[in-house]
Amino acid sequence: MVNDNGQLYTIEGVAASMIMLFTIYLVLGATSVYTPGDAHISDMQLEQTGTDALRMMNTPKNGSAGTSPLQDIINDLSPNTFTPIAPATNAFDPTNPFNIMFMNYVNNKTGNEMDDLHYTANVTYYDISKKTTGSLLLASNRNLSGGEHPVRVTEWVIIDKPVPGDGTRTQPRAVLVEVLLWRD
Amino acid sequence: MAGLNDDAQWIVMMGFVISFSFFFLAMILNQSTVVGQTTAESVLDFPKNDIRDVRSVIINSSEIGDPDYVHNDIVNISLFRKNAVVNYSCNPTGCTKPYTISIHYNNGVTAYNETYTSP
Structure with missing residues (x-):
């Protein structure tokens, strides 16, 4: 015959082990989502910083009509009015x-120490x-090595120089400045 | 239950109460960490900067008479690089003042429509 002593203790043991397993499952789940959640919050702030910097660079000097510093920089990628813009030789x-200008805007912090952000900027x-x-x-x-976790910030710029594929047409063109920005 | 020792029932019950409270605390801890993630994700997903950018370049280009090439660039680059359908038109054509621009932006999740009136 099977001894039926201690049935309540057995049930309690089973219940306690279930509770412990559930608790461990929830605690492990809590720690693993912490890192990606944290990364998204700093991404959001990095994206804002980069967008603001590009917006400032694309504001004409004195806030009046005329070209902005960013427009000048991209127009300077072409040596004359009839040559399409080319990759920067001094990238x-x-x-x-x-x-100089972008690092000045994104790396400034309160105090003497500068921030250390990395970027790659392209013109599309x-x-x-x-x-x-x-x-x-x-x-x-x-250089982008593939291990970074960059955010992309962009700014539209209207330029006076032709782009590749244009030949020697000289109409104004809209290009998109895309910057990958990351911290490591 | 014959012969079962029923001493210390309070201690057993308190053990249950405490283990359940641990269980609920763990559940709250689990939920609290995802809150920051979902908030930041929804902020990142919403194309606030894209819309402001495209709106500002459209208004800038209307100042120089809405050239065809710039129009073409804005529509195509938005589609290729930002996965967004952008269309706009100036009324009257050529943006002679006073004019209005109807701007349409749609990236599949967020749609934005505006009629801009020139000063």
Whole structure:
């Protein structure tokens, strides 16, 4: 015969083990979602910083009519009125005007220490003859290796120079400045 | 239940109460961490900056007479690089003042329509 002593203790043991398993499951779940949740919050702030910096660069000096510094930088990618814009030859040079201005805006902090953000900036244009978009390197202070977690910020700019595929047409064009911005 | 020792029932009950309270605390802790994630995600998903950008470039281009090439660039680059359908038209054509622009933006989740009136 099976001994039926201690049935309540057995039930209590089973109930307690269920509760412990559930608790461990919930606690483990809580710690694993913490990291991605945290990353999204700082992404949001990084995106705002970058967008604000580009917006400031695309504001004409004195706030009046005329070209903005960002428009000048992109227009300068072409040597004359009839040559399409080309990738910047000094993209990795720290004295590149885009680099100086953008780093000044995004890296400024209260106090003497500067922030250390990395970026890669491209200019995207629409090629009419190929009916597709193309990108030209504008400036960068770090190569993308694939391990970063960048955010993308963009700004529309209207330029006076032709883009690749235009030949020597000289109508104004709209291009999109795309910046990948990250911190590591 | 014959022969079962029924001493210490209070202690057993308190054990249950405490283990249940742990269970609910763990559930609250689990939920609290996702809150920041969903908030930030919904802020990132909403194309606030895209809409402001495209609106500002459309108004800028209307100041120089809404050139065809710029119009074409804005529509195509928005579609290729931002997955957004953008269309706009100036009335009267060529944006001679005073004019209105009807702006349409749709990225599949968020739609934005505006009629801008020139000053």
